Amino acid sequence: MTYDLWYWPTIPGRGEFVRLALEAAGVAYRDRAREDGADALIADMEARAGIRPFAPPYLADGDFAIAQVAHILAWLADRHDFGAGELDRDLELIMLQLTVTDIVAEVHAVHHPIAGSLYYDDQKDEARQAAAHFRDERIPKFCAYFEDALGANEGAFVLGKKWSHVDTSLFQLVEGLRYMFPQRMKSVESNYPKLIACRDAVAGLEGVAAYSTSDRRIAFNADGIFRHYPELDGA
């Protein structure tokens, strides 16, 4: 089966966490809105009734559609063996993945503190204040948390030697934070050696390395979740 992934076609955004795991695992998928355009995504969303995705990304197979990044990844991990394969450990992975979801939501709120429907320029002053708190309080808190999790097992990944969906998400988190807050990340990264080693190990996975140099990997840009506005950064 080839999965249909539906997500906005011009940003890495939340969809990238799903793409990365699929690419790392070598699972076939079609990135539907990149093939058919954002209008096709909107039409697909609108054609679904009842219990349906609230927002992209989602994976679909006819009437079946599963949304919410952490949920998609937990489901895929079971089917394609990039979880732990043992209940208690898989529960831990999902807990960590949901915490990635939390920081990703906070990252978006940094540049859109008042409303997602307003332009950045209309909430720039508030974003500057939010960014200062995020840099000082939230980056250290989340990074230290993931650093500790990576200390639980011997090896570069959360599970030790075997990569899981949490590792590909931590890779994208580090990449995103580096893009959005280059000065701050430069200052603090050395506090989180395991997190950086995990990022490097994921970059070295065959599937991820091939993906990273392909045109399937969308560069970070000023429309996504992680956005580089120099005024929001600081050492």
Place this chain on the structure above:
Amino acid sequence: MTYDLWYWPTIPGRGEFVRLALEAAGVAYRDRAREDGADALIADMEARAGIRPFAPPYLADGDFAIAQVAHILAWLADRHDFGAGELDRDLELIMLQLTVTDIVAEVHAVHHPIAGSLYYDDQKDEARQAAAHFRDERIPKFCAYFEDALGANEGAFVLGKKWSHVDTSLFQLVEGLRYMFPQRMKSVESNYPKLIACRDAVAGLEGVAAYSTSDRRIAFNADGIFRHYPELDGA
């Protein structure tokens, strides 16, 4: 087994979504920080190492601890039969529950748009702007989404006749929105008859009815996720 629930003892907050499902199902639990105080919660959090909860609420049994509301509920639902008991339907329930998680995070961000670490009074002007957008854009979007989901099956609950963890969470969501935005909810509730019927049906569940009049149910207050600040409401 009696579960240990750890959550802040003086607010309904995120812990209430877990409490409600436990109470509806008649599952035994100890609300540990209400017995032993917030310091005991902090001490328990700090004593955990490696892969551990990022924040309360969590359920614990010795070294085992599971955090993240949607994750706790999906896990409990499997063990105590308040899910669907069928994979595709359970995946839908988890997707809906994670969307409740999303709106709950947005609700908190309404009164804390700049930073969770600042007082409300220090971000009151920004909160007023955020609240206007939340009332106009987000309440209708989320409520319409859950209304559609409730139309998928015949009966008051998402699954039809059988209540699930999504229903108890929708109950708490409606209760919280009514407390935080009484004027707005009064204006818009008639647009979401299935959501209100679901709320009423949950209120009528034996376990929930008994819980609601007990001293275990903590009233909404100005320290929780749902807070009533009159200046944030509007018809």
